[in-house]
Amino acid sequence: MPNHTTNYNLIKPLPDEFYNVEDQNDNMEIIDAQMKAREETLTMHLDKDASLSQKGHVQLSNSTNSNSENLAATSKAVKQAIDFPQKFGLGAELIEVTSDFNTIVKSGFYHAKGENRPNNDALRSFFLLVNAISETSVLQIASPYQESDNIFYRSSDYTGWSKWKRIANSDDILFGNGSPEGVIIASVGTLYRDKVNGTLYSKKTGVGNTGWRALTWV
Known part of the structure; x- marks a missing residue:
């Protein structure tokens, strides 16, 4: 008696058996049916777009301002979306610095000490928010540590820094x-x-x- 394959039950003649055309034809019918079924499944899959409710194919996109629910963001788009707000100091980690405030000209959040701080206060640390368009066009907003009711601001341009001004509350x-x-x-x-x-x-x-x-x- 011949053996059979594990998955599709194809007939496997034993070494001492004669070749049987009918067995071979039965095997080919099984193989043909299985290939056709997979072809149809693949065709259905290729024709189906992914959505919020079903699996399917998606188009990759580098866009960072699309509202599409059928496109998938690439790693490049995700990185651009993360990097963009950090240019304006948003989403960034608090940076510890001890330097002249006049030299802190990169957008970000800082825990800062140094010269040229508000009111020439040489003792306290400040939370400092910096929003910079360039190294000579900068807005600084500073608040003494644990004193959120005292907020100061100043800006710089090509002529230098303005004086610190306190924001009234x-x-x-x-x-x-x-x-x-x-x-x-x-x-x-x-x-x-x-x-x-x-x-x-x-x-x-x-x-x-x-x-x-x-x-x-x-």
Whole structure:
């Protein structure tokens, strides 16, 4: 009795058996049927595009701004998407530096000490955000470590660095009903907002309750 193959049960004549054409034809029919079935499966697979709900073929793409749900991003596109925000200091790790702030001109997040920091503060460290278009066109935003209510900023151009300026917050502005003139005692530079009509005042002179001037915009 002949043997049979494991997968498709093809007839395998024994060495002492005569060649049987009918057995050979049966084998060829089995092989033909299996090849045809695989051809049809492959054709169906080639004709099917991948989607969110089914497997299939996808087209690779280097695009970093496509909304397609049928294209697959290449490694190059993924790298570009990751690298782009880091040019503006986003998604980057905090960098420890001890150097002159004037030399920190590469976009990124820094934990920084050094010369030319806000208010010439020689003791505290600063969280420093740098957004740089070039080495001579830079914006720096700095906040002393553990003092998020004190935020300073400055910028540079081809003429050099501007002075550090403190960003005002709600604690820097006094509020009240009506004009502060003759009512509110404050130091020069204090801001006051009239809650009745929204007018903003600035203390221009003196140390008492006079010297307030309403701010106007053209």
